[in-house]
Amino acid sequence: MRLSRYFMPILKENPKEAEIVSHRLMLRTGMIRQQSQGIYSWLPLGKRVLDKVNAIIREEQNRAGAIELSMPTLQSAELWQESGRYEDYGKEMLRIRDRQDRPMLYGPTNEEMITDIFRSSVKSYKSLPLNLYHIQLKFRDEIRPRFGTMRSREFLMKDAYSFDLTQADAIHSYNKMFVAYLRTFDRLGLRAIPMRADTGPIGGNHSHEFIILADTGESEVYCHKSFVDFDIPSADTDFDSVDGLQSVFDKWTSVYAATSEMHDEAAFDAIGENDRLSARGIEVGHIFYFGTKYSEPMGAKVQGPDGKEHLVHMGSYGIGPTRLVPAIIEASHDENGIIWPASVAPFDAVVINMKPGDEGCDTTCDRLYVALQNAGKDVLYDDTDDRAGTKFATADLIGVPVQVIAGPRAVAAGEVELKDRKTGARETLTIEAAINKLTA
Numbered sequence: 001m002r003l004s005r006y007f008m009p010i011l012k013e014n015p016k017e018a019e020i021v022s023h024r025l026m027l028r029t030g031m032i033r034q035q036s037q038g039i040y041s042w043l044p045l046g047k048r049v050l051d052k053v054n055a056i057i058r059e060e061q062n063r064a065g066a067i068e069l070s071m072p073t074l075q076s077a078e079l080w081q082e083s084g085r086y087e088d089y090g091k092e093m094l095r096i097r098d099r100q101d102r103p104m105l106y107g108p109t110n111e112e113m114i115t116d117i118f119r120s121s122v123k124s125y126k127s128l129p130l131n132l133y134h135i136q137l138k139f140r141d142e143i144r145p146r147f148g149t150m151r152s153r154e155f156l157m158k159d160a161y162s163f164d165l166t167q168a169d170a171i172h173s174y175n176k177m178f179v180a181y182l183r184t185f186d187r188l189g190l191r192a193i194p195m196r197a198d199t200g201p202i203g204g205n206h207s208h209e210f211i212i213l214a215d216t217g218e219s220e221v222y223c224h225k226s227f228v229d230f231d232i233p234s235a236d237t238d239f240d241s242v243d244g245l246q247s248v249f250d251k252w253t254s255v256y257a258a259t260s261e262m263h264d265e266a267a268f269d270a271i272g273e274n275d276r277l278s279a280r281g282i283e284v285g286h287i288f289y290f291g292t293k294y295s296e297p298m299g300a301k302v303q304g305p306d307g308k309e310h311l312v313h314m315g316s317y318g319i320g321p322t323r324l325v326p327a328i329i330e331a332s333h334d335e336n337g338i339i340w341p342a343s344v345a346p347f348d349a350v351v352i353n354m355k356p357g358d359e360g361c362d363t364t365c366d367r368l369y370v371a372l373q374n375a376g377k378d379v380l381y382d383d384t385d386d387r388a389g390t391k392f393a394t395a396d397l398i399g400v401p402v403q404v405i406a407g408p409r410a411v412a413a414g415e416v417e418l419k420d421r422k423t424g425a426r427e428t429l430t431i432e433a434a435i436n437k438l439t440a
């Protein structure tokens with residue numbers, strides 16, 4: 001992408017409305033624009049990052065055996081009357097009437113709809129286990145939308161729903177998502193800690209919030225420090241192995257971790273002073289086993305091996321991609337701007353032409369731009385007439401992992417400079433060597 005032809009409306013000043021660094025940086029870099037309170041457009045730079053986050057979420061959901069579909073944002077009130085949640089949901093739900101005066105709503109979540117899809121076509125235990133997910137917009141009329149897309153009213157959610165014949169099977173489905181979440185957040189460059197969450201009347205140990213530690217987080221969290229060293233399950237994890245997944249779950253839940261709602265002062269105090277951590281955190285995911293809470297009122301049953309009808313055991317599993325993007329920035333930035341983990345960076349590299357119009361600079365930059373693109377890299381080419389200082393500041397601000405700097409003196413000697421955004425380390429290489437390094 002040539003910067004001169006791109007749409008990246010950088011702000012020179014710090015926007016006053018932004019209270020936290022991620023919100024400030026997302027506005028300054030032109031990633032998002034607020035359209036009305038808590039409702040955002042994702043501009044091209046932001047959209048690139050969001051797409052990469054979604055791609056990682058999708059890969060890990062698929063790896064764990066979940067199957068993607070797509071459900072609408074608008075739902076009929078009828079389904080929610082069946083489950084009893086139409087009245088319960090309160091003011092967070094945006095209720096709408098269509099031209100026939102039928103009550104509709106903008107979905108805040110999809111348990112009812114997926115249960116309806118399930119009951120309409122699945123009749124036998126032989127079709128189980130089943131886990132269906134989508135990545136779709138939700139609307140919750142939050143009382144205090146704030147911090148940009150961290151807590152917005154319209155937001156994206158990956159929501160998966162599992163269906164099983166028995167509670168034991170449902171726990172295995174739960175563990176699959178538990179492992180998928182550990183892998184997902186790790187690939188996004190984050191250390192997320194699963195913390196016990198309230199399960200309400202169902203009880204048990206099967207609701208976890210995945211929390212990222214950050215000073216600007218809205219939750220108060222308490223945990224053992226050892227989480228930092230726990231191993232992330234590998235890509236070749238056998239998701240069909242009941243014992244294998246259970247042992248990962250057991251390990252990751254073996255030490256204390258809780259948000260303020262579930263906090264147990266005595267258990268926390270029992271941890272040695274040096275090993276405990278009380279901090280603030282951002283909830284980026286939430287997984288939940290809720291048994292027959294929806295299958296019962298909505299009549300979602302399958303025929304079991306015994307020939308009888310059984311209510312299915314369900315779970316739901318949410319991740320917030322539009323919250324994850326600012327959460328990644330909270331975890332990875334410096335005074336000059338964002339530092340993207342390579343896995344979600346909007347571009348892999350930025351080629352900076354220090355003197356457009358100079359034949360050597362232009363030829364070198366064109367060559368780099370083409371070679372990197374042909375190798376499948378996402379490249380931003382700063383071919384603008386901006387001053388060198390502005391170009392460097394922009395490259396730092398938008399946080400692309402590698403900057404390839406082509407100045408007249410260096411290119412005359414057949415060289416370019418590579419700068420690592422994270423460490424600031426610079427090295428001078430021949431053009432050939434730079435291409436080899438960046439496409440390796």
Ligand code: ATP
Nearest residue numbers: 149150151152155157283284285286318319320323
């Ligand atoms: P919170 O306690 O932050 O309001 P929640 O418990 O209501 O979250 P869930 O219903 O479990 O959230 O939704 C699953 C995921 O969706 C959350 O873990 C979060 O990542 C994301 N999410 C929820 N509400 C919002 C929001 N208003 N803006 C952005 N993302 C959200």
Ligand code: MG
Nearest residue numbers: 092140142151
């Ligand atoms: Mg909420």
